[in-house]
Amino acid sequence: MKKLKFAHYINQFYGQIGGEDKGDQPPVVHEKAVGPGSGLEKLFGEEGEIIATVICGDTYFAENPEKAAEEITDILKKYDFDCFIAGPAFNAGRYGMACGAICRAVQERLGAPAVASMYTENPGAEIYAKDIYVLETGKSAAAMKDALPAIAEFALKLARGVEIGFPEDEGYIPQGRRVNVFADKTGAVRGVDMLLSKLKGESFTTELPMPVFDRVTPAPAVKNLARAKIALVTSGGVVPRGNPDRIEAANATKYGKYSIEGIDDLVTDEYITVHGGYDPVYVLEDPDRVLPVDVMRLLEKEGVIGKLFEYFYSTVGNTTAVSSAKRFGEEIGRDLLANGVDGAILTST
Amino acid sequence: MQLEVGKVMVRDIRFADRTRMESGVLHIDKNELVKYLKEDASIKDVDIDIARPGESVRIIPVKDIIQPRIKVKGCGQVFPGFISDVDTVGEGVTHVLEGCAVVTCGKIVNFQEGIIDMSGPGAKYNSFSALNNVVLLIEPVSGLTKHAHEAAVRLAGLKASYYLGKAAQNVQPDEKETFTYNTLTEAARLYPDLPRVVYVYMIQSQGLMHDNYIYGLDAKGILPTLISPTEVIDGAIVSGNCAAPCHKNTTFHHLNNPVIMDLLRRHGRELCFAGVIITNESTMLSYKKRAAHFTQKLARLIEAEGVIVTEEGGGNPETDLMLNCKLLEKSDIKTVLITDEYAGRDGRSQGLADVTAEADAVITNGNGNELITLPPMERTIGVLESVEIITGGFSGSLHPDGSITVELASIMGSLCELGYERLTTRLK
Numbered sequence: 001m002k003k004l005k006f007a008h009y010i011n012q013f014y015g016q017i018g019g020e021d022k023g024d025q026p027p028v029v030h031e032k033a034v035g036p037g038s039g040l041e042k043l044f045g046e047e048g049e050i051i052a053t054v055i056c057g058d059t060y061f062a063e064n065p066e067k068a069a070e071e072i073t074d075i076l077k078k079y080d081f082d083c084f085i086a087g088p089a090f091n092a093g094r095y096g097m098a099c100g101a102i103c104r105a106v107q108e109r110l111g112a113p114a115v116a117s118m119y120t121e122n123p124g125a126e127i128y129a130k131d132i133y134v135l136e137t138g139k140s141a142a143a144m145k146d147a148l149p150a151i152a153e154f155a156l157k158l159a160r161g162v163e164i165g166f167p168e169d170e171g172y173i174p175q176g177r178r179v180n181v182f183a184d185k186t187g188a189v190r191g192v193d194m195l196l197s198k199l200k201g202e203s204f205t206t207e208l209p210m211p212v213f214d215r216v217t218p219a220p221a222v223k224n225l226a227r228a229k230i231a232l233v234t235s236g237g238v239v240p241r242g243n244p245d246r247i248e249a250a251n252a253t254k255y256g257k258y259s260i261e262g263i264d265d266l267v268t269d270e271y272i273t274v275h276g277g278y279d280p281v282y283v284l285e286d287p288d289r290v291l292p293v294d295v296m297r298l299l300e301k302e303g304v305i306g307k308l309f310e311y312f313y314s315t316v317g318n319t320t321a322v323s324s325a326k327r328f329g330e331e332i333g334r335d336l337l338a339n340g341v342d343g344a345i346l347t348s349t
Numbered sequence: 350m351q352l353e354v355g356k357v358m359v360r361d362i363r364f365a366d367r368t369r370m371e372s373g374v375l376h377i378d379k380n381e382l383v384k385y386l387k388e389d390a391s392i393k394d395v396d397i398d399i400a401r402p403g404e405s406v407r408i409i410p411v412k413d414i415i416q417p418r419i420k421v422k423g424c425g426q427v428f429p430g431f432i433s434d435v436d437t438v439g440e441g442v443t444h445v446l447e448g449c450a451v452v453t454c455g456k457i458v459n460f461q462e463g464i465i466d467m468s469g470p471g472a473k474y475n476s477f478s479a480l481n482n483v484v485l486l487i488e489p490v491s492g493l494t495k496h497a498h499e500a501a502v503r504l505a506g507l508k509a510s511y512y513l514g515k516a517a518q519n520v521q522p523d524e525k526e527t528f529t530y531n532t533l534t535e536a537a538r539l540y541p542d543l544p545r546v547v548y549v550y551m552i553q554s555q556g557l558m559h560d561n562y563i564y565g566l567d568a569k570g571i572l573p574t575l576i577s578p579t580e581v582i583d584g585a586i587v588s589g590n591c592a593a594p595c596h597k598n599t600t601f602h603h604l605n606n607p608v609i610m611d612l613l614r615r616h617g618r619e620l621c622f623a624g625v626i627i628t629n630e631s632t633m634l635s636y637k638k639r640a641a642h643f644t645q646k647l648a649r650l651i652e653a654e655g656v657i658v659t660e661e662g663g664g665n666p667e668t669d670l671m672l673n674c675k676l677l678e679k680s681d682i683k684t685v686l687i688t689d690e691y692a693g694r695d696g697r698s699q700g701l702a703d704v705t706a707e708a709d710a711v712i713t714n715g716n717g718n719e720l721i722t723l724p725p726m727e728r729t730i731g732v733l734e735s736v737e738i739i740t741g742g743f744s745g746s747l748h749p750d751g752s753i754t755v756e757l758a759s760i761m762g763s764l765c766e767l768g769y770e771r772l773t774t775r776l777k
Binding site for chain 2: 130164166167174175176177178179180181182183184185186187188189190191192194195196198199204206207208209210211212213246248249250251253274276277278279280281317318319320321322323324
């Protein structure tokens with residue numbers, strides 16, 4: 001079997017150049033294993049070798065991460081390797097950040113698999129764990145002898161293209177991706193099992209930790225409503241008949257922008273809903289029930305609001321991914337601002 | 350209350366001159382069944398098709414799935430409030446056709462109907478691919494409102510299940526199982542040292558294609574109440590609900606509620622199954638709060654120590670789920686929630702629409718946004734084109750060669766939040 005080739009990144013200290021005083025070391029490459037890399041190579045045995053080690057000072061990297069990452073990937077471009085390894089950085093913060101950044105750059109620019117290793121609380125772990133594999137190590141270099149075998153085993157797997165299993169089994173920090181798998185027992189039986197454990201005071205692991213939502217600071221209130229331009233935006237799926245933009249009944253990948261210029265009232269059959277998550281009958285009878293154009297026009301006539309914006313935006317909220325909803329909100333918000341809109345009314349279902 | 354369930358195994362289905370069970374084969378007099386179903390003036394036409402496990406068949410768009418059964422001894426008859434009068438069921442003897450189901454299909458009512466693949470990679474996502482399915486293709490008369498269309502199809506499914514269930518009436522069951530639900534004082538006397546477990550059964554009640562029925566009563570207007578687990582086995586709860594095919598509780602799921610089954614089987618051994626509280630999922634916040642408070646009080650009155658809560662659907666029902674959890678835990682009742690999640694196609698989005706810190710013990714039945722491609726099937730029962738408008742489908746779902754790319758959301762029962770299947774989600 002052909003020997004797998006690895007490239008390795010270490011800082012100036014592990015590269016045996018010097019301590020803090022040599023932090024400004026610019027990137028340099030040696031076509032062999034250096035420092036902890038020698039330990040890794042011993043563990044690879046016949047299966048792998050380190051063909052290039054890039055050494056860079058932590059200060060040099062921290063002062064201009066973008067530039068440094070580019071320089072390093074330029075150096076690595078000349079080498080043909082199966083997998084890239086960075087660290088172990090343990091709890092060294094700048095070293096950990098550099099490892100994470102370089103692994104991500106290697107993945108993105110060179111398309112090669114990469115793995116960094118550091119202590120769980122290293123700031124580099126939190127920032128990069130969702131983009132690259134970050135293997136957990138102990139806190140200090142005293143943990144080196146445990147770290148290296150774990151890194152070697154994981155790197156060989158990555159290099160061979162073997163499918164990587166779950167964090168608990170493989171030792172990396174969870175990347176935040178929920179993945180479907182089949183369990184041995186049905187959900188019902190797992191549920192009764194979990195309740196019995198909970199009642200007995202035994203330990204158990206929840207299958208779905210509560211997601212965390214960020215909080216959006218509301219914009220300040222519209223000062224003068226009588227002069228304000230207000231827009232209507234909906235996740236209730238109200239669209240012109242025929243659904244011209246083919247918005248999906250669930251997990252929408254897009255939103256539509258539709259003109260209501262000269263329209264005082266949404267009429268049945270002219271507008272429909274495509275949302276698959278609620279009883280559509282009443283909004284099909286009168287689309288204003290979810291997108292209240294008629295009431296907004298009245299308010300406009302009465303001078304309560306200055307003007308109803310001549311476009312409305314519509315999408316479907318049914319099982320729609322939060323990341324998609326965030327994107328829609330940002331884009332629609334920019335468009336509204338560009339059109340001098342002061343406030344928006346969001347209708348959902 | 351004690352119910353003996355006799356399973357009559359169905360290993361094949363055949364059209365014949367007379368409806369009967371013979372040597373494990375369900376024979377169906379197609380004309381007689383069609384005539385029976387067409388007694389409903391809302392139905393213009395009915396065709397009946399058969400889909401067997403392993404066949405290269407795709408059924409779409411599926412509305413409900415029901416298991417044929419019949420009460421042979423005891424009060425009332427299956428599907429009370431629909432097939433029969435509203436006498437209390439759940440005692441005596443009931444025969445069921447095991448390995449068989451009625452599947453209602455035909456022209457789509459709205460977006461919420463789903464897919465069953467009888468073979469191939471899609472077949473592993475639900476248990477219906479392992480059943481001998483009698484598929485009803487129902488054509489409503491023209492001009493029928495959506496509500497009336499759904500009701501007609503629902504009733505036809507129940508009638509067909511009762512009609513076929515009759516074939517098991519005088520047949521010796523292959524397997525028998527007796528389920529016992531003790532009264533509160535009996536249970537306390539018999540099992541004083543076992544933990545008292547109660548099941549809180551959330552039932553969707555949000556309008557067309559989102560409704561369920563208890564003894565024929567629309568669940569929208571109910572206050573949480575007690576029901577015997579054995580009543581559910583006899584069809585006291587019927588589904589009129591299709592929303593997101595992956596987590597709609599079909600009538601089949603209600604009849605075979607796996608939480609009820611597991612609690613009944615462990616009753617007297619590992620736990621004391623103290624009762625079932627059914628509650629609904631209103632669209633109004635004040636109603637959600639009222640139901641959660643009422644459920645909490647009922648759970649306290651029957652002295653629950655631990656509660657399993659199953660959700661139906663997702664989105665706003667997560668508020669009901671979390672309110673139930675929070676209030677129960679506040680009363681020192683330990684909870685486990687059973688649900689599903691929508692974490693986006695990349696699995697990175699928040700999978701629930703509402704949360705509460707007390708929800709520390711949760712079972713998930715999978716991420717409904719996962720995208721899968723299923724190969725073409727030799728035969729489609731129903732309308733393949735509807736894949737592009739159903740929940741989980743999109744413009745471009747149907748490929749020229751007949752293969753389909755959809756989210757798991759489109760597959761009937763794939764994420765059933767009663768915990769019927771074995772799909773789950775793990776963090777990578």
